[in-house]
Amino acid sequence: MxxxxxxxxxxxxxxxxxxxxxxxxxxxxxxxxxxxxxxxxxxxxxxxxxxxxxxxxxxxxxxxxxxxxxxxxxxxxPNVVVKKLDSQIRQGTLYGTVNDISIKLGESISNAIPTSELLRFCTTGSEATMYAIRLARAVTKKRIICKTIGGWHGFNTDLMQSVNYPFEVDEGVGMTGREGDFVESIPFNDLERSIKLLDSVKDDLACIILEPVLGGAGCIPAEIDYLKGLEEYCKRNGILFILDEIVTGFRFNFGSISTSYHLDPDLITLGKIVGGGLPIGVVCGKKEIMQVSNPVENKNKERICYIGGGTFSSNPLTMTAGYATLDYIRKNxxxxxxxxxxxxxxxxxxxxxxxxxxxxxxxxxxxxxxxxxxxxxxxxxxxxxxxxxxxxxxxxxxxxxxxxxxxxxxxxxxxxxxxxxxxxxxxxxxxxxxxxxxxxxxxxxxxxx
Ligand SMILES: Cc1ncc(COP(=O)(O)O)c(C=O)c1O
The missing domain is CATH 3.90.1150.10 (Aspartate Aminotransferase, domain 1)
Incomplete structure (x- = not known):
């Protein structure tokens, strides 16, 4: 044939x-x-x-x-999710205000992931990574974002850099062409060369964001020493270390890969599995960082870091599917x-x-x-x-x-x-x-x- x-x-x-x-x-x-x-x-x-x-x-x-x-x-x-959705759908699909099911899903995530001291739900992974880097810029008051070559963090504009081969070419029309001025791309799994590049932008560097396993770019696990080396560099230089676990979260164990690798990221983004088959994005992290986005307790009376969530954030259907999924996984x-x-x-x-x-x-x-x-x-x-x-x-x-x-x-x-x-x-x-x-x-x- x-x-x-x-x-x-x-x-x-x-x-x-x-x-x-x-x-x-x-x-x-x-x-x-x-x-x-x-x-x-x-x-x-x-x-x-x-x-x-x-x-x-x-x-x-x-x-x-x-x-x-x-x-x-x-x-x-899966039956465990379908049954719960069947009953939830009769009670409303979008309340447009707060609901208790989101607390259950939020608690399930926080109990499983130590980094998740506070979290915010949104509707896609692209949104979650967009908010994570915005928070990093707000907290550090620096502008440059570091990502890995081939790293995929969704379609948000800032992170549409060095995604597709040839990696140095602009990702496409429709952008100003200046976005890349504030993004440094480092070679995945090459700590020495990565650190050299990081050193060249250190003074204006807000965060490193990377996938613990390159997903879209070919299913390539990061070497633990690479992750640890980048984390150590961040801690030493006051830069935020962000793990994009939209694929890896709850994929290998009940929680984050950071726990099994003994990593201590400042922020983690989640999506996919935690939505139980419905649209979701999550940005979660250390309390003092997440609090910068708190619209209620704004002690300095300055503008906060506006991260959203959107019309469909925390909607009861996604919350129900996500909670049913995590609850089932936790028990089994x-x-x-x-x-x-x-x-x-x-x-x-x-x-x-x-x-x-x-x-x-x-x-x-x-x-x-x-x-x-x-x-x-x-x-x-x-x-x-x-x-x-x-x-x-x-x-x-x-x-x-x-x-x-x-x-x-x-x-x-x-x-x-x-x-x-x-x-x-x-x-x-x-x-x-x-x-x-x-x-x-x-x-x-x-x-x-
Ligand atoms: C690692 C990673 N981050 C972010 C995203 C974007 O998520 P979404 O497609 O929900 O916007 C994806 C999607 O595949 C992903 O693999």
């Missing part, structure tokens, strides 16, 4: 999706409402999502490893994390073996329940940063994911890391490995072996 015939097979299986996509492009630029949701020839349209499955409008069923942008740790539509945390972390190891080991059986140079990266296969090239022998990923054979990765989807009913958003949920089991991982073997056997990826 050639890759073209696989494309034809996909088209044959998804005629309704094709016609929906044709409608969709008349309404939305590119036919989508999030850039990464497009893949060629067109994405399938989903009708239903239950447990580990996505079912499209043509009736095709996929074992899903995209899991709602990695948010759905309990799988799609040992079983849940043992299970999904073990499945992650099984996937990494199984895939590494099958690829090496076929003589292909790949690296399956990730940790716990998130993983991704990179196709190494002559230019890159090991994946430690987004720059390494840029030099891989990324077209082969896209073809691999597309083949899994079109031929084997296994869905990774092409090119993106996979996330294992409670709904997955060992058979799913074995099927993934077997399907990979069949794809390699057919040499459909066009990689030589």
């Amino acid at each position: 050639t890759f073209n015939s696989l494309n034809d097979l996909y088209k044959k299986k998804t005629p309704r999706s094709r016609s929906s996509y044709n409608e969709s492009v008349k309404i939305f630029p590119g036919g989508i409402s999030h850039n990464i949701r497009f893949f060629r020839p067109y994405p399938f349209f989903v009708k239903k999502a239950i447990g580990k499955h996505l079912i499209d409008i043509d009736g095709n069923k996929y074992v899903d490893y995209w899991m709602g942008h990695w948010a759905l740790i309990l799988g799609h539509s 945390r040992k079983t849940i994390y043992n299970k999904i972390n073990k499945l992650g190891d099984m996937a990494r080991n199984g895939l590494t073996k099958i690829f090496s059986d076929f003589g292909l140079k790949i690296q399956v990266v990730g940790m716990g329940s998130i993983f991704l296969t990179h196709f190494l090239s002559n230019d890159v022998k090991e994946i430690k940063s987004a720059s390494d990923v840029a030099l891989c054979d990324n077209a082969a990765l896209t073809r691999y994911h597309f083949s899994l989807m079109a031929k084997h009913g296994i869905f990774f958003l092409p090119h993106k890391m996979g996330a294992i949920s409670v709904a997955h089991n060992e058979t799913d991982i074995q099927n993934l490995v077997n399907a990979t073997g069949k794809i390699l056997e057919s040499n459909i990826l066009g990689t030589k072996h």
